[in-house]
Amino acid sequence: MGSMPAVMEGLLADLGSWKTDHCSLVKALEIVGTRSTLLILREAYYGTTRFTGFAQRIGITERIAARQLRHLTEAGLLAKRPYRDEGGRTRDEYVLTDMGRDLLPVILALMQWGDKYLQGEHSPLLYVEHDTGSPVHVELRSDTGNKVELENLGVRLNPDWRRPKPAADVGD
Amino acid sequence: MGSMPAVMEGLLADLGSWKTDHCSLVKALEIVGTRSTLLILREAYYGTTRFTGFAQRIGITERIAARQLRHLTEAGLLAKRPYRDEGGRTRDEYVLTDMGRDLLPVILALMQWGDKYLQGEHSPLLYVEHDTGSPVHVELRSDTGNKVELENLGVRLNPDWRRPKPAADVGD
DNA sequence: GATCTAACTACACTTTTGTATAGCCAGGTC
């Protein structure tokens, strides 16, 4: 039932003694912390590239599609690329950058969690290694090759970490 | 630059021909689609269990803490467990269920993405296999043991999938 | 130069998430 948390090493063990400033999760959520941004990424993984495609397939208004596509583009997850359909003018479509691609584990982990807990017996889609057809899953592994469970996940301070210099106090 | 999307197999290849009803990602986001819910999970992984701990460490108001802790408890990710400090009354604290634990890859994947793209040279925390001290990362692997990249990720219809019967039309 | 089209903006609004301050309440101890 009540499972063990991660192993908080060293000074981190006393949760009352440190703050979560500079948390990477907080920074990540500033960019992809909403429903619509994550669904746009899903669509990009599926191969959607065009404004109307995103809005229609996700089922969001064009206003939101425009706002979030701009947001993700400015943040560097998507890039605009010109295209030209025969008989049409040149326009821009949206393609994943490496930064956007690298969120795939997040989306797939959410999907598989949903598959497991929020669908009935079977889920609508399967994710496989295309080559072999063998099922794909998201895993936590260490460099030694072991799978890592929460109880054996250590969290420690990075000795190389340097606190970014605070923006110089403007005004006396 | 413009990277290839996943391999959409069979009927899925034509994005215009199908809808994303029943999408597991959508269902997952209905539960953990906000900043505060994901931060509460982070804290639960770190070992926070008490109301005040969640609110203070995350830096959210007690109102939001109460709302989202109730939400996650009702959804089954957290469970209330009575505790008793010496000299205090019995109260309830919040502990992870298996359902909550199983979101660890999502949170860790977001953190590592943030570490890579949103921190400077070094990130504040390290995630390691506690046993060995060896770094941990989130990976996509198939049952054959291979790492899977987006270009080799196949998405296909699940042949066992049955569309849930629509809620019987109440009122003609 | 009128027309078509996909990208995108404008306006008016609702819902959800969130802040800030203050106060309630149950069941322990003193």
Place this chain on the structure above:
DNA sequence: GACCTGGCTATACAAAAGTGTAGTTAGATC
């Protein structure tokens, strides 16, 4: 039985995120 404490609610707002309908725009073709 007064008091303390941590979980939790009340009231009043602010700020995002999101809806729905309609209109604008740029550069192709006809």
